[in-house]
Amino acid sequence: MSGNRRRKSRQDTPAETSGNDAPKAKSLGPLRLLADAARKYPGVVGAALVALIITSAATLAIPSGFRLIIDRGFSGEGDISRWFQYLLLIVVIMAVGTAFRFYFVSWLGERVVADLRVRVNRHLMAMPPAFYEVNSPSEIASRMTADTAIIEQVVSSTVSVALRNLLMAIGGTAYMFYLAPTLSAWLVLAIPCVVLPIIWFGRKVRNLSRASQDRIADVGAMTSEVLSSMQIVQAFNQEDRERDRFRGAVDRSFEAASKRIKVRSVLTFVVMTMIFGAITLLLWKGAIEVTAGNISGGTIAAFVITVGLVAGAFGSLTEVYGSLLRAAGAAQRMGELLDARPTIAAPERPQALPVPPRGQISFQNVTFRYPARPERAALEDFTLIIEPGETVAVVGPSGAGKSTLFQLVERFRDPQAGNVRIDGVDLTRADPADIRDRIALVPQESVLFAATARYNILYGKPEASDEEIWEAARAANAETFLRDLPEGLDTFIGEAGARLSGGQRQRIAIARALLRDAPILLLDEATSALDAESERLVQSALDRLMENRTTLVIAHRLATVRAADRIVVMDEGRIVETGDHDTLSAAGGLYARLARLQFDDPVA
Numbered sequence: 001m002s003g004n005r006r007r008k009s010r011q012d013t014p015a016e017t018s019g020n021d022a023p024k025a026k027s028l029g030p031l032r033l034l035a036d037a038a039r040k041y042p043g044v045v046g047a048a049l050v051a052l053i054i055t056s057a058a059t060l061a062i063p064s065g066f067r068l069i070i071d072r073g074f075s076g077e078g079d080i081s082r083w084f085q086y087l088l089l090i091v092v093i094m095a096v097g098t099a100f101r102f103y104f105v106s107w108l109g110e111r112v113v114a115d116l117r118v119r120v121n122r123h124l125m126a127m128p129p130a131f132y133e134v135n136s137p138s139e140i141a142s143r144m145t146a147d148t149a150i151i152e153q154v155v156s157s158t159v160s161v162a163l164r165n166l167l168m169a170i171g172g173t174a175y176m177f178y179l180a181p182t183l184s185a186w187l188v189l190a191i192p193c194v195v196l197p198i199i200w201f202g203r204k205v206r207n208l209s210r211a212s213q214d215r216i217a218d219v220g221a222m223t224s225e226v227l228s229s230m231q232i233v234q235a236f237n238q239e240d241r242e243r244d245r246f247r248g249a250v251d252r253s254f255e256a257a258s259k260r261i262k263v264r265s266v267l268t269f270v271v272m273t274m275i276f277g278a279i280t281l282l283l284w285k286g287a288i289e290v291t292a293g294n295i296s297g298g299t300i301a302a303f304v305i306t307v308g309l310v311a312g313a314f315g316s317l318t319e320v321y322g323s324l325l326r327a328a329g330a331a332q333r334m335g336e337l338l339d340a341r342p343t344i345a346a347p348e349r350p351q352a353l354p355v356p357p358r359g360q361i362s363f364q365n366v367t368f369r370y371p372a373r374p375e376r377a378a379l380e381d382f383t384l385i386i387e388p389g390e391t392v393a394v395v396g397p398s399g400a401g402k403s404t405l406f407q408l409v410e411r412f413r414d415p416q417a418g419n420v421r422i423d424g425v426d427l428t429r430a431d432p433a434d435i436r437d438r439i440a441l442v443p444q445e446s447v448l449f450a451a452t453a454r455y456n457i458l459y460g461k462p463e464a465s466d467e468e469i470w471e472a473a474r475a476a477n478a479e480t481f482l483r484d485l486p487e488g489l490d491t492f493i494g495e496a497g498a499r500l501s502g503g504q505r506q507r508i509a510i511a512r513a514l515l516r517d518a519p520i521l522l523l524d525e526a527t528s529a530l531d532a533e534s535e536r537l538v539q540s541a542l543d544r545l546m547e548n549r550t551t552l553v554i555a556h557r558l559a560t561v562r563a564a565d566r567i568v569v570m571d572e573g574r575i576v577e578t579g580d581h582d583t584l585s586a587a588g589g590l591y592a593r594l595a596r597l598q599f600d601d602p603v604a
């Protein structure tokens, strides 16, 4: 089918959504999707939060441990080992808490991603083929793997790092003010003076690094361009010119690099002066307070350690923000998949198809254009009624609209004008699942899954017994080779059935359709040549499949058109001729020409 060809060509350009290159979202809003998913596990979320709070509290208790050791332990008051025992206890609590936090948070990350994958997949199953023309399967696959991996990483680690640091920053700041309010106030006032110049210079360095990388890339591009056009360079005696051009590019890249190095040196100076200067000033001020007897030595030690912890916490908060935005981007893309609504769905109160089924198909003045090619009608004012039990062979040049007929009968798409009916019921009024229950589809390329033969045949009727499977296999001339397989029906047939021959794959597809036992058969005959024996087996299996069914067949074999009750010749979305093989061949029109080419028919 032409649809398949289009899909393949798109798969050649895989989507590049991976790791650090994944686009970021503008805000953290899309992460709500993950919060909603996590809410299903309140116990685990609660346990993770408790572990998180305990570890943050334990970490913050460490400075207090030092304070006690210095103030009480070193002062000779009582037993110093008591304070070390206290510190050890804190360490153990912190370690146990961290292990639990890791377990619960990672579990949650894996669970949320697993649920998300299942949810997206369930949603994708409801999407009509048109959706997959806009969203290429390879891109969706990348969203299901790369994007979910980013989300998983974030939920299971970044979020917990962010929360822990947030708690530490808040708790640590409060503790700092508790320990030494005046010093803390000084510190808070000093922070902008330290941080702002660092941010300013940091940004400048980043921009200059980017510029320098661009210049290096120019050099690389020029090298490969010139070297691959060497014959032209030499044929036109332009070596000197190219040499100069290259030297220019290298000079520019050096200039960009030296600018970056200069600013970077200044940045180093600023960072060191600011940070160590601030620390020294702080210690100085602290020492004055200690000497004045306003605060103890232990307090000043605890204060400095806490400042370190708080600074570290703020530092990593700015780092994780980028990862969170990246995860939000991934969540947004998953959300887009989940938000897509199927254009083909059952109406609120679907009309039931009559029971027992008769198998009549009718196209009434159908006009259909593919959304991707609105300027060209794939079917135009197309009218055809296929009576129950009738076999109609559709013949026509490539692009005539033959496969489109199948798309409409399966209700993979709805026509823009006219209607398609099965047993008198307009398909847009019926439930697509009901419609498809009445149809067996045998596509041109046998679509088989990487599973066992049994799995593939059961696709036609999942609840079928072994007896029914073998009966279908027998009628499809597949019994003998299936019994010869090492594990019979339970043999793994390889990726897309690769461990079977072309004819065997076709017969499995036929067995599947036979098992379905539907009143309507849509058959797109395979064009690939089989050897005579295989061809005979497939043909007789198909004959059995067509028996007592309404069959619409896109015909590629002489035997099929000869056996058909009616041949419909299509061109550019319209019917141009109808009749049987002999009359149409004699008429000398499009059919006669196609028959000569396609069916290799000496009579025509």
Ligand SMILES: Nc1ncnc2c1ncn2[C@@H]1O[C@H](COP(=O)(O)OP(=O)(O)OP(=O)(O)O)[C@@H](O)[C@H]1O
Binding pocket: 001, 002, 003, 133, 370, 371, 372, 373, 376, 377, 378, 396, 397, 398, 399, 400, 401, 402, 403, 404, 405
């Ligand atoms: N998914 C699609 N999106 C856009 N245009 C499409 C799509 N599928 C088919 N077409 C176009 O619609 C027209 C009818 O296509 P259709 O596949 O029905 O032809 P066909 O007779 O089955 O051809 P072939 O024998 O080559 O499979 C063609 O012009 C084709 O290019």
